[in-house]
Each structure stands twice: as C-alpha cells, then as structure tokens.
Amino acid sequence: MSPDQSLIEKLFKLPGRFNLWVRIALITLREPLLRLAGHAALLLVIGLGVWLARLGWDTLPADAAEDPTAEAVTETISEAPQGVQLASIELPSFDIADSSEAGVPRRSELHTVFPERPRMEVIRYQVQEGDTVFGIAGKFNLKPESILWGNYDVLQDDPHRLKPGQQLNIPPVDGTLYTWHDGDGLRGVANFFGVQPEDIVQWPGNNLDPGVDPAEVDLEAGTLLIVPGGSRQLVTWSAPRITRSNPAVAKILGAGACGTIADGAVGTGTFIWPAPSTSLSGYDYSSIHPAIDIAGDTGNAIFASDSGVVVYSGWNDWGYGYVVVLDHGNGWQTLYAHLSAINVGCGQSVAQGAVIAAMGSTGNSSGPHLHFEMMHDDYGKVNPRNFLP
Numbered sequence: 001m002s003p004d005q006s007l008i009e010k011l012f013k014l015p016g017r018f019n020l021w022v023r024i025a026l027i028t029l030r031e032p033l034l035r036l037a038g039h040a041a042l043l044l045v046i047g048l049g050v051w052l053a054r055l056g057w058d059t060l061p062a063d064a065a066e067d068p069t070a071e072a073v074t075e076t077i078s079e080a081p082q083g084v085q086l087a088s089i090e091l092p093s094f095d096i097a098d099s100s101e102a103g104v105p106r107r108s109e110l111h112t113v114f115p116e117r118p119r120m121e122v123i124r125y126q127v128q129e130g131d132t133v134f135g136i137a138g139k140f141n142l143k144p145e146s147i148l149w150g151n152y153d154v155l156q157d158d159p160h161r162l163k164p165g166q167q168l169n170i171p172p173v174d175g176t177l178y179t180w181h182d183g184d185g186l187r188g189v190a191n192f193f194g195v196q197p198e199d200i201v202q203w204p205g206n207n208l209d210p211g212v213d214p215a216e217v218d219l220e221a222g223t224l225l226i227v228p229g230g231s232r233q234l235v236t237w238s239a240p241r242i243t244r245s246n247p248a249v250a251k252i253l254g255a256g257a258c259g260t261i262a263d264g265a266v267g268t269g270t271f272i273w274p275a276p277s278t279s280l281s282g283y284d285y286s287s288i289h290p291a292i293d294i295a296g297d298t299g300n301a302i303f304a305s306d307s308g309v310v311v312y313s314g315w316n317d318w319g320y321g322y323v324v325v326l327d328h329g330n331g332w333q334t335l336y337a338h339l340s341a342i343n344v345g346c347g348q349s350v351a352q353g354a355v356i357a358a359m360g361s362t363g364n365s366s367g368p369h370l371h372f373e374m375m376h377d378d379y380g381k382v383n384p385r386n387f388l389p
Contacts, residue, residue, distance in 0.1 A: 118172070119172040120172055120203070120204045120205035121172060121205045122150075122169050122170065122171055122172065122205070122226065123169075123170045123172075124167050124168070124169065124170070125140075125167070125168045125170045126165065126167055126168075127162060127163060127164050127165060127166040127167075127168060128164060129164045130366075131162065131164070132159070132162065132282065132283065133147050133148065133155070133159040133162055133283075133288070134159075134283065134286075136168065136170075140170050142170070142171065142174055143174050144159070144286065144288050145174075145231070145234070145287070145288055146171055146173075146174045146175060146176070147168065147170070148234065148288055149175075149176040149177065149230075149231070149232065150168070150169040150170070150171050150176065150177040151168045151169055154166055154167075154168065155168075156235065157234045157235045158318070158319055158364065159283060159288055159289055160319050160320075160363070160364040160365065160371075161319055161364045162364075162366075163364075163366070169224075171226055172205060173226070173228050173229075174228075174229065175193075175195075175226065175227045175228045175229050175230040175231070176193050176227045176230035176231065176232060177224055177225065177226060177227065178193070178224070178225045178227055178230075179222060179223070179224055179225075180219045180220070180221060180222065180223040180224075180225060181221055182221045184219075185215070185217075186200060186201070186214040186215070186217040187214055187215065189225070189227070190214070190227070190230075192232070193227045193230030193231060193232060194229075194230060194231055194232075195227060195228070195229055195230050197214035197217075198214070199227070199228055199229060199230075200214075200225060200226070200227055200228075201214060201217070203226050203228050205226050206226055234287070234288055241333060241375055241377065242311040242312055242325050242327060242333060243311065243327055243333075244261065244262060244263060244264070244309045244327040244329065245261060246261075247259065247260070247312070247327075247346070250311070250312050250325070253312070253316050253317060253318060253323075254314065254315045254316045254317035254318070254323075255314050255315045255317075256312050256313050256314025256315050256316060256322070256323055257312060257314075258310070258311055258312060258313065258346030258347060259346075260346055260347045261347075262309055262346075262347030262348075262349075263309065264308070264309040264329075264347075264348070264349025264350075265307035265308055265309065265329070265349045265350065266307065266308070266328065266329035266330055267306035267307050267308050267328030267329060267330050267332055267352070268306055268307065268352065269306070269330055269332070270306065271305040271306050271334075271374075271384075271387050271388055271389075272303065272305055272306070272352060272353060272388070272389065273294070273303075273305070273388055273389070274294070274302055274303050274304070274305045274334070274336060274370060274372055275294045275296050275300060275301075275302055275303070275359060275370045275372075276296065276300055276301065277294060277295045277296045277300075278294070278388075279294070279295045280292055280293055280294060280295060281294065281295030281296075281367070281369045282366070282367075282369055285383040285384070285385065290373060290381040291335075291337075291372055291373040291381075291384070292371075292372055292383070292384050292385060293369045293370070293371055293372075294369060294370040294372055295369055296359045296368060296369060296370060297368055298340050298358070298359060298360050298361065298368040299340060299341075299358050299359065299360075300358065300359040300368075301355045301358065301359075302324075302336055302339065302356055302357040302358060302359055302370060303352075303353050303354065303355060303356065304326060304350045304351065304352055304353060304354045304356050305326075305334050305352070305372075305374075305388075306326075306328050306332065306334065306352050307328065307349075307350065307351050307352045308326035308327055308328040308329060308332075308334070308349075308350060309326065309327050309329065309347065309348070309349050309350075310324060310325070310326060310344045310345060310346055310348045310349075310350065310356075311325050311326065311327045311333075311346070312324065312325035312335075312346075313325075313342055313344060313345050313346050313348075314342070316337065316363065319363045319364035320337040320338065320363045320364075320371065321337060321338045321339065321360065321361075321362025321363025321364075321365060322337075322339040322340070322341070322342055322357070322360065322362050322363075323335065323336065323337045323339065324336045324339065324342055324344060324356050324357050326350065326356075331376050331377040331378065332374065332375070332376055333375045333376075334372070334373065334374055334375075335371075335372070335373040335374075335375075336357055336370060336371075336372060337363065337370070337371035337372075337373075338359075338360055338361055338362050338363055338365045338368075338369060338370065338371050339357040339358060339359065339360050339362060339370075340357075340358045340359060340360025340361070340362060340368075341357060341358040341360070342356070342357045343355055343356055343357055343358075344356045344357070372384055374387060
C-alpha cells in the first residue's frame with residue numbers, strides 16, 4: 001500500500017463533520033488538481049527545451065552572419081545571462097535538390113541580346129587574299145551577280161578582275177546599284193533594271209520621300225541608288241565563236257587573233273580533260289563564269305581536248321592572259337586561258353591529246369590554273385563538266 005493511500009484511509013477515518021468535508025473536497029477537487037499537475041509538467045518541458053536551445057547559440061555556423069535572421073539570433077545570444085557558458089550543438093544538414101532536374105531552370109543573363117536589324121545601306125568591303133566573287137557574295141548572303149552589278153567600274157562584269165586591296169560596294173539586298181546622272185529620270189532607270197519606280201523610292205536606304213511622285217525625283221549627280229531586285233545583262237569579254245573560216249573575228253580580243261584561214265583536223269565530238277588534274281580551283285561554271293577553272297601548277301601540260309585547228313594563239317587584252325582557241329570543225333570550240341607558254345600557232349592542225357600549252361597565271365589570275373571554256377554553234381557556252389569523262 002502506498003503512502004498516499006494510507007493518508008487517504010486515515011483521512012476518511014476522521015470523526016464527525018471534518019471527515020465529511022475532507023471526503024467532499026477530495027471528490028470535487030480531484031480532476032482539477034490532475035489537470036493543474038499536467039499543465040505544470042508541460043510548462044516544465046517547454047522551459048527545459050528553451051534552456052537547452054540557448055546553450056547551443058554560441059556555436060552557430062559562419063554562414064549565419066550572412067543570413068537575414070543572423071541579426072535576430074545575435075541579439076538573442078547577447079541577452080544570455082552573464083557567466084553562462086553556451087554549449088555548442090550541431091545543426092541538422094540538408095541537401096538542395098538540383099533545379100536543372102526539377103524543370104526548366106531560370107538563368108540570369110548578364111547581357112541583353114538585341115535582334116539584328118536588316119541592313120539598308122551600301123557598305124564598302126576590301127578584297128582580301130584568297131577572296132572570290134562567289135565567296136564574298138556568300139559572306140553577305142547575296143548572289144554573285146549582285147557583286148558584279150554593284151562594282152562594274154572595278155570588275156567590269158569579269159570575276160577574274162578581282163584582286164586583293166580593291167574596295168567593293170556591297171548592296172544590302174540582291175539587285176543592282178545605279179549612280180545618278182544629270183538628266184536621268186527615275187522611271188527610265190527603273191524600266192532599264194526591270195523594276196517599278198516605287199521599288200526604288202520606298203527602299204529606306206535611298207532616303208527618298210515614300211510619297212513623292214517618281215516623275216518629280218531629281219537627285220544630285222553622283223548619288224548612289226539601291227535598286228532592289230533589279231537586274232541587267234552581264235557584259236562578257238570572253239572569246240566570241242571563232243571559226244576556221246573567219247578567225248579574224250577575234251581581232252577585238254588582242255594580239256593573238258589569227259588572220260589566216262586554214263583547214264585541218266575535225267574533232268571526234270568526244271572530249272578529254274585538258275589538264276593532268278580533274279579537280280577545280282577557283283570558279284566553277286555559272287552564269288557569270290561560263291567556264292571551269294582546273295587546278296594545277298605552273299608549267300603543267302595543257303592538252304587539246306579534241307582534235308581541231310588553232311584559230312587564236314597569243315595574248316588576250318581582256319584579262320585572260322595567254323590564250324589558245326581551237327575550232328573543232330563540227331560546231332564545237334574550246335578555249336584555254338591564263339597560259340604560261342604556248343606550243344602551237346595560228347592555222348596549225350592538232351590531234352586530241354596533243355600538248356598545246358603550259359598552265360600558268362597570266363592575265364587577271366590569282367594563281368596557276370586553266371580557265372577552260374566550251375562553246376557550240378547551237379547551244380552556246382556550256383558547262384564543260386557535262387561533256388568531260
């Protein structure tokens with residue numbers, strides 16, 4: 001029997017009225033006393049927890065100094081009673097999940113990217129070593145014709161005239177450029193290049209009033225106009241069709257023209273490669289370069305692609321250097337340009353495969369190669385690669 005039970009039994013054995021009051025008090029106050037004791041125990045546990053937490057505040061991690069709550073923690077520590085030694089506790093660790101695996105990460109950009117605006121004006125470009133008309137056009141997303149049309153005074157529609165150091169006009173869009181002259185009319189200029197006058201007026205780079213009547217446009221001589229979408233025929237300085245019956249037609253080309261009418265071998269109608277190499281160097285066949293440039297070294301043998309008669313042999317004044325032209329007597333003509341040496345003369349009959357010259361880099365040329373053209377009476381100038389094995 002516990003001491004509490006002995007006490008209660010003794011109290012219930014008290015005599016008379018006192019015994020009655022004690023029994024009533026025990027019955028009525030039992031439950032409130034138990035509730036009070038529970039609250040006291042809870043307060044004791046909370047107080048103990050606060051005291052233990054204060055003991056660990058002196059060993060907070062260094063990162064707490066940078067945390068927004070660090071100041072509040074410091075103030076709390078400063079309120080600790082003097083002389084109390086704060087114990088250290090280890091804070092629980094936790095892992096930060098990789099946000100790149102949780103979804104699309106939000107990244108901070110240090111630089112603002114502005115969208116590229118289309119160019120409206122003509123710019124100047126200095127030709128570099130190794131440049132070609134096709135390469136320059138590709139750099140600016142233009143057609144090669146646009147480069148030639150915009151620089152006739154420099155290139156004269158001939159891509160072989162391109163040289164390092166030249167300054168070229170680069171139009172903002174495919175089309176032509178036109179330098180205004182006294183007496184010009186905008187309608188006439190537009191008609192020549194196959195566009196509407198409004199196409200020229202409304203191009204922002206021309207700095208014209210969009211609402212102006214084209215008939216009233218009067219510009220200062222020398223003003224450079226952009227003609228978007230404009231085109232014209234390219235002027236070609238390569239050899240015309242030279243026949244063995246009329247070789248003198250080539251007199252306009254230079255000193256290599258032949259005056260002697262001669263007959264000789266007739267071609268087979270099939271062709272061989274005119275140089276040891278079959279790879280290209282420089283320009284391929286196109287509308288502005290109706291030939292192929294065959295790679296090789298200075299002095300490499302140049303062969304007659306088919307049998308024929310020499311109708312041009314010597315210097316060409318239009319950038320082709322030393323040239324040989326063969327008339328094959330069956331409607332075909334072949335031209336060999338930029339030669340370093342020539343082995344045949346006017347009127348000479350040659351067989352297919354005969355060595356007629358040596359490869360070089362004469363005339364407007366950036367390096368040794370063979371400029372090879374093929375022309376037919378019915379087809380005009382054709383792509384040699386379609387007829388070579």
